[in-house]
Amino acid sequence: xxxxxxxxARNVDKFYGNFHALKDVSISxxxxxxxxxxxxxxxxxxxxxxxxxxxxxxxSGTLVVDGIEVFEGSKDVRKLxxxxxxxxxxxxxxxxxxxxxxxxxxxxxVRKVSREQAEETARKYLDRVHIPEQAExxxxxxxxxxxxxxxxARSLCMETRIMLFDEPTSALDPEMINEVxxxxxxxxxxxxxxxxxxxxxxxxxxxxxxxxxMEEGRIVEVAPPEQFFTAPSSERCRMFLAQILEH
Amino acid sequence: MATSGTASLRGLPIPKPPVHxxxxxxxxxxxxxxxxxxxxxxxxxxxxxxxxxxxxxxxxVPQYLYSFTDDGFQWGExxxxxxxxxxxxxxxxxxxxxxxxxxxxLRLSGLVVGSAVAVGFLELIRxxxxxxLLYLFYYVLGPIFGLDRYVASILTLAxxxxxxxxxxxxxxxNAVAIGQWEAAKSIGMSTGQAYxxxxxxxxxxxxxxxxxxxxxxxxxxxxxxxxxxxxxxxxIGRNIISDTYMSFEIWFTVAAVYMVxxxxxxxxxxxxxxxxxxxx
Ligand SMILES: Nc1ncnc2c1ncn2[C@@H]1O[C@H](COP(=O)(O)OP(=O)(O)OP(=O)(O)O)[C@@H](O)[C@H]1O
Ligand SMILES: [Mg+2]
Numbered sequence: 053x054x055x056x057x058x059x060x061a062r063n064v065d066k067f068y069g070n071f072h073a074l075k076d077v078s079i080s081x082x083x084x085x086x087x088x089x090x091x092x093x094x095x096x097x098x099x100x101x102x103x104x105x106x107x108x109x110x111x112s113g114t115l116v117v118d119g120i121e122v123f124e125g126s127k128d129v130r131k132l133x134x135x136x137x138x139x140x141x142x143x144x145x146x147x148x149x150x151x152x153x154x155x156x157x158x159x160x161x162v163r164k165v166s167r168e169q170a171e172e173t174a175r176k177y178l179d180r181v182h183i184p185e186q187a188e189x190x191x192x193x194x195x196x197x198x199x200x201x202x203x204x205a206r207s208l209c210m211e212t213r214i215m216l217f218d219e220p221t222s223a224l225d226p227e228m229i230n231e232v233x234x235x236x237x238x239x240x241x242x243x244x245x246x247x248x249x250x251x252x253x254x255x256x257x258x259x260x261x262x263x264x265x266m267e268e269g270r271i272v273e274v275a276p277p278e279q280f281f282t283a284p285s286s287e288r289c290r291m292f293l294a295q296i297l298e299h
Numbered sequence: 300m301a302t303s304g305t306a307s308l309r310g311l312p313i314p315k316p317p318v319h320x321x322x323x324x325x326x327x328x329x330x331x332x333x334x335x336x337x338x339x340x341x342x343x344x345x346x347x348x349x350x351x352x353x354x355x356x357x358x359x360v361p362q363y364l365y366s367f368t369d370d371g372f373q374w375g376e377x378x379x380x381x382x383x384x385x386x387x388x389x390x391x392x393x394x395x396x397x398x399x400x401x402x403x404x405l406r407l408s409g410l411v412v413g414s415a416v417a418v419g420f421l422e423l424i425r426x427x428x429x430x431x432l433l434y435l436f437y438y439v440l441g442p443i444f445g446l447d448r449y450v451a452s453i454l455t456l457a458x459x460x461x462x463x464x465x466x467x468x469x470x471x472x473n474a475v476a477i478g479q480w481e482a483a484k485s486i487g488m489s490t491g492q493a494y495x496x497x498x499x500x501x502x503x504x505x506x507x508x509x510x511x512x513x514x515x516x517x518x519x520x521x522x523x524x525x526x527x528x529x530x531x532x533x534x535i536g537r538n539i540i541s542d543t544y545m546s547f548e549i550w551f552t553v554a555a556v557y558m559v560x561x562x563x564x565x566x567x568x569x570x571x572x573x574x575x576x577x578x579x
Contacts, residue, residue: 107481134487144482148500157496158486203482210486 058083058214058245059104064113066099066269073099074110075269081214081262086246088256088277091266092292097249100266101216104247105136118213134162137207141219143199145191151178151202152187155209163210170209177205181235197228201235208239215239217248251296257281265289348547360548363539377549380535381556387449387531388518391456395517398457399464404494406469417465424462429523432459437527452524460517467509471502504572511568515561522557532556 057080066074074096081087089097102108104117109124118135120128146154155174159165165173178184181201183194191199200220207215217236221229233255240246240259250256256263256277263280265273265288273280273289284290315321322328348355363375405417424432436458437451446454475498483493525533536553540546 105485107484130487130489133485136485138481138485140478140482142478144476144478146479146482146497146501158488161492161496162487206482206486 056083057081058085059115059117059247061100061103061110061115062113064103064110064115066096066103066108067111073269074103077113077269077271079264079271079274081245081247083213084243084245085261086240086259087248087262087264088260089247089249089264089266090251090253090256090292090296091264091272094268095266096269097266098218099269101138101218101247101249104214104216105133105138107138130162134210135213137210137212137215139200139203139207139215139217139220141223143191143196143203143223145199145203145206147191149190150187151183151189151191151194154191154202155206158206158210173209173211174205177208178202180208180238181205182231195228196224197231200224200228200232204232204235204239214245214247217246217250219249219251221250221252253281253293253297265292267292344547353547355548356543356545357548359543359545360552363549363552376535376539377532377552377556380530380532381560383530383535384518384521384532385560387452387456387524387529388514388521391453391460391521392514392517394453394457395460395464398461400468402461402465403468403472406465407472421462421465424458429455429459429520430526433523433527448524448527448529452521452527452529455524456517456521459520460513463513463516464510467506467513468502470509471506472498474505475501507568507572511565514564518561518564519557 059079059081061077061079064074064077065072077096077100079087079100089100091097099108103110103115103122106122106126106129110122115122117132120126120132120135122129122132126132145151146157149157152171152174155177156167156170159170159173160167175184175187178187181204183198183201186194186198186202191202194202204215204220220236221232224232229252233252236246236248236255237259246259248255248260260277263273263275263277264271265280265284265286267288272286273284275284280289281293284293361375363377365375365378366373402417402420405413408414427435433452433455436446436455437448440446440454441448441451472494479497479501480493483497488497521531522533524531525537528534532553536549540549543549
């Protein structure tokens, strides 16, 4: 881990109208670090990581991602997004395009690589997520787990340096959760910088370098997993863990 | 427990409508009813014409559709008029679509000025009758900008229909899930790229049915340009009548020609629609 953080948020606040969604949030993520964010519903987890790729604009504080300062109206937003991939809870694949086209459209239209090269990259990452045989299908013809793996591959095709995941498995049937988590574990092993919002604590134990617990718009706890799971310092975090680890 | 309303129906197949309703909705019955109604209207007008001693001359009509002369096969005036109407409609529709898209994008842009301009334009167009709009373009803007009657007609139709088309675009664009925008943006697409490659292609299937209606509407309203004597189907029909006094035959024929064209269009598009749903 180099000393220069690849994501650095300092005293970030976010308002939706009058609603205070992020309260004085500070966090740094280093190159190659895997951060798992958890916390109760409505605590601001999605809001936080959506600020990282400027899908939401924070209201005050400073946020620097991959050397690019993020702020509302910044001209560098597209440059930033080319370095930060995002995987959504609802997959958000493009339903009118085949799997292969889903993977190729970003590189071709945004990075302006040739069709041949885009296809080569697409097939490589489709292999990486273990569904090379689905290339010609449309998203609606795939299972949820396969769709989410395509979504991960779509992000990988942009060859980003950071990947954000917003509850990537919570829209999946239980039997498909592991196939997606396995892909994410393999991705973690390649050294990708990852910020993952999830309540899959088995996954967190396996890959996380840092655990983050949020509540009511604040970061309440930041700790390495050993400490986080055995001796969290806040009472709220302890209760939350007890609750979700019951299952 | 007294479950009632929709809650108890959830997960069950939609109940079949009663038999008489199913019958009424079936295609053969609909066609039969339609045929009876049209038949009554046609019979009524023929009977009425008979009573006023109208002299039917249907045998003189075909020459206005096509003819064989010494020079060989020739299209008749009505057919030529139809081609002119189609050309006028295509040009107007193309321009209307472009204008409509611009207005819709302005409205959706989130720019205060942009949406103010768009809303102002929409209100203006919506509240001017088509005929008055045509007079404005031909008699007022025409001399100022040197528009001939054909250009004035195209502009009138395009501007008038662009207002309705922009609403179709807006609804179609809004019907695409917000997650599609987020996915497009998060792979680094610009707003323009997101529209072009992700949003608009998906909104086509929402826009096809109302857009077809709009084309049919435009073809029909193109008849209005006959008041400034642009050569198209209706104008030509009128000219033939002033030469031959066959008003009943010619107006029936002209009406039938409009109907055939718009019906063919509707049927064609319903096939296209099917294709778009299958592809998803
Ligand atoms: N666009 C918005 N407008 C207004 N309020 C919003 C908006 N998006 C989120 N919020 C509110 O901000 C708070 C934090 O939302 P966020 O989605 O970040 O929570 P979360 O921790 O991701 O929760 P979940 O586990 O349910 O996904 C919630 O109370 C939510 O209602
Ligand atoms: Mg969330």
